[in-house]
Amino acid sequence: MNGTNLIKIALRALANNKLRGFLTMLGIIIGVASVITMLAIGQGSKKSIQEQISEMGSNMIMIQPGADIRGGVRQDASAMETLKLQDYKDIVNETRYLAAISPSVNSSGQIIYSSNNAPTTVYGISSEYLEIRRYKIEEGDMFSEQDIQSAAKVCVVGKTVIDNLFKNGENPIGKVIRFNKIPFRIIGTLESKGYNSMGMDQDDLILAPYTTIQKRVLAITHLQGLTCSATKEEYTDLAIDEISEILRRNHKLKQTDDDDFTIRSQQELSSMLTSTTDLMTVLLAAVAGISLLVGGIGIMNIMYVSVTERTREIGLRMSIGAKGRDILAQFLIESVLISVTGGLIGVLLGIGASLLVNGIARFPIYIQPWSVFLSFAVCTLTGIFFGWYPAKKAAQLDPIEAIRYE
Amino acid sequence: MNQAFITDKREIIRLEGITRNFQVGEEVVHALRGVSFAINEGEFVTIMGSSGSGKSTLLNTLGCLDTPSEGEYFLDGIPVRTMGKNARATLRNRKIGFVFQSYNLLPKTTAIENVELPLMYNSAYSATERRKKAIESLIAVGLGDRLNHKSNQMSGGQMQRVAIARALVNSPAVILADEATGNLDTRTSSEILVLFQKLHAEGRTIIFVTHNPEISHYTSRNIQLKDGRVINDTYNNNILSAAEALAKLPKNDD
Structure with missing residues (x-):
């Protein structure tokens, strides 16, 4: 049959x-x-x-130093000064799963232009940050690698900052604004991204070379964080493992030690x-x-x-x-x-x-x-x-x- | 008819001391208590007996549906007793044609499809060969004009003819008919007997199991069973013609 x-x-x-x-x-x-x-x-x-969520950035991974305990008191998250420039460089050199990496140091305060001032945050980053967070330059240019090398006092500003400082519709490009008494020349403006799903204004920011913020604003040598994006969403976990391996090695952590950094991914937020x-x-x-x-x-x-x-x-x-x-x-x-x-x-x-x-x-x-x-x-x-x-x-x-x- | 040459013919069936016991609760029922006989090619045999005589059990044994408790059964030279279920299914498919009292045609199915059925379980046949064989068989039983009639559009006599065609289609070594005329009126029964006599004349081996003694007049040999034993086994030297009997019956007007 x-x-x-x-x-x-x-x-x-x-x-x-x-x-x-x-x-x-x-x-x-x-x-x-x-x-x-x-x-x-x-x-x-x-x-x-x-x-x-993906509007906020593409396959983003955020690395922050861990919280330290001093005299029995747990400090603010990311209070440790463990993330170094060397970590950033090693990750850039060794990574297989990351498409873009940017250091991040930031400082909040009043930004002043002529008689106007507004509270905002200045992010010290590298140019890859734009790709990671999906920002686009509307007018002018992003700062260059050379600006980073020389810790140039240049910046790129978001829409909200422009609205607050340039009330009579002046062209902000080429203008000098002051943050913490340090003058920054505006070399570009960002396309507006609006509010994100958690109600944060994504246009209320200033981007400057991280070296500038480190040396001239904060006077520190460590990094406050690293922001990266994985090449593909499915590689996020692999990328996290990879970063964690590099950092643990650089920080000379023993098998039994806890991480002295925290890695969070957009995927976690999304899940x-x-x-x-x-x-x-x-x-x-x-x-x-x-x-x-x-x-x-x-x-x-x-x-x-x-x-x-x-x-x-x-x-x-x-x-x-x-x-x-x-x-x-x-x-x-x-x-x-x-x-x-x-x-x-x-x-x-x-x-x-x-x-x-x-x-x-x-x-x-x-x-x-x-x-x-x-x-x-x-x-x-x-x-x-x-x-x-x-x-x-x-x-x-x-x-x-x-x-x-x- | 041709019983004079019986001794020259090939042996189709050989039973040697067949017994069949059934366990019913505590008791053992002896359905067959040592049955032995042989049937040659071309014989038309009636197996007769009242209910309880063991004829159904004997039919099941002959049809390879059941295996004997003791003794040996050779069908066309093949020993059956030690065969497994699947081997017996194949043996039935190749060597036996069944005709049942209640026809057992597939409902809402055409005559051809019903007749094709045994060949469906034989992968040696292609669809075209199957159809050709089925049509040949239906013509042989006189249903050449009703090939595509469905089983529910046919009379009892026609349905039994389809069933006989189905039993012929695999060119079996033996045709086993179980009360094949039991559900039919006298006239139709005679017509079916005419058909069986015709098949017998063509040289086919037929075993007809019945409780109706009249049938034995039309067959070449009569085996009688009682209480699980053969009590009588005689050759019929005066075979009546079913066709003549049919002619004598009063004509139906409808």
């Missing part, structure tokens, strides 16, 4: 009971369609949150913010999954009735030469055909329903290929799993009794 014949036999049996086959399928159709729709809604809201939608997705999918399970039990129920009803047919098939495994295969193929066809229709219906939700309710949806593949695989397995018992029962029938079954 070959496979084609078995499939033909199963198809014929299904064709003899079209309505019943369809009703059985309906359970699977509804199950699969709801799994796909629910996952699409869940993944859609997750994705829209992730997009908001924190998406955990609610993840939970929602899981709940929705679980409810949908239950309906798929109920659909599977429907298959088992119908196949079971079908085996009883067709006992004589099974007896006949056995007496004319069908082996137990032929009967098993026949009924398994029937139930798999039901579940796979139901699965296919369910996938189409689920995609349609998701698009409808998107079109009518304007709800963000995202259909992940794996969710389609997964629900399809699950319903095939459902067919095999729930078809197995009735099929096994059919295959174990005694032909002598089956053929005379009334």
Whole structure:
């Protein structure tokens, strides 16, 4: 007995009971369609949150010195002066997973231009910072490598700072502003980014070479932090391991010592913010999954009735030469055909329903290929799993009794 | 008919001291208590007995559906007793054609598809060969004009003909008929017997299990069972023609 014949036999049996086959399928159709729709809604809201987060920067990783304990008193986070320029250089030289790295030192205070002043923060960074945080120069230029080398007193300013200092619409480029009595010449302005998802104004800042801030403003030699971006989102964890290895080596930490730095990634932030939608997705999918399970039990129920009803047919098939495994295969193929066809229709219906939700309710949806593949695989397995018992029962029938079954 | 040449023919069935015991609760039921006989190619044998005589058990044994407790059964020279389930299924598929009292056709299925069924379980046949063989068989039983009729569109006699065609399609060594006329009226029964006599005349080996003594007049040999033993085994030297009997029956108007 070959496979084609078995499939033909199963198809014929299904064709003899079209309505019943369809009703059985309906359970699977509804199950699969709801799994796909629910996952699409869940993944859609997750994705829209992730997009908001990625506005802040691309695959960002932030390194800060650890909090020190002095005389039993835990100090402010990042109070330790453990991050050195050498750490920055080593990471730049050795990294395999980082696309951009910028040191960071910052200072808050009043910024003054003629009769105007405003509170803001000056970030001492390298030019790669723009790429990491997705800032763009609107007018003028970013400071150069040479400006960093020479600790030049130049800066690039954000939109809010310009609005606060240049009330009558002057061109800020070339103007000199003062921060902590130190004059900075504005060489560029930043494109506005607006507020981020946590309500922080991303345009209220001044960017200057980190060397300038270190030497001329703060008078320190250490770094307050490093900001990096991983080459790809999936490499974030690898990048963190890599950085941690370099820093532990540079800081001569023993196996048993705690890290004297902390590394946080945007991914962590994103997973924190998406955990609610993840939970929602899981709940929705679980409810949908239950309906798929109920659909599977429907298959088992119908196949079971079908085996009883067709006992004589099974007896006949056995007496004319069908082996137990032929009967098993026949009924398994029937139930798999039901579940796979139901699965296919369910996938189409689920995609349609998701698009409808998107079109009518304007709800963000995202259909992940794996969710389609997964629900399809699950319903095939459902067919095999729930078809197995009735099929096994059919295959174990005694032909002598089956053929005379009334 | 051709019983004069029986001794020259090949032996199709050989039973040697067959016993079959069933355990029913505490008791052991002896359905067959030592049955021995041989059937040659081309014989048309009735196996007769009342209910409880063991004829169903004997039929199951002959049909390789059941294996004897003791003794040996050779079907076309092949010992069956020690065979496994799957091997017996294949043996049935190649060597035996079954005809049942209740036809056992697949519902809502055409005559051709029903007849093709045994060949579906034999991968040696392609779809075209299968169809060709099925059509040949249906023509042989006189249903050449009803190839695509579905089983629920046919009369009892026609359904039994389809069942006989299905038993012929694999060119079996022996056709086993189990009360094949039991569900039919006298006229249709005679028609079916005419068909069996025709198949017998063509040289086929047929075993007809029945409790109806009349059937034995139309067959070449009669084996009688009682309480699990053969009590009578005679050759019929005066085989009646079923066709003549049919002609004598009053004509149906409908």
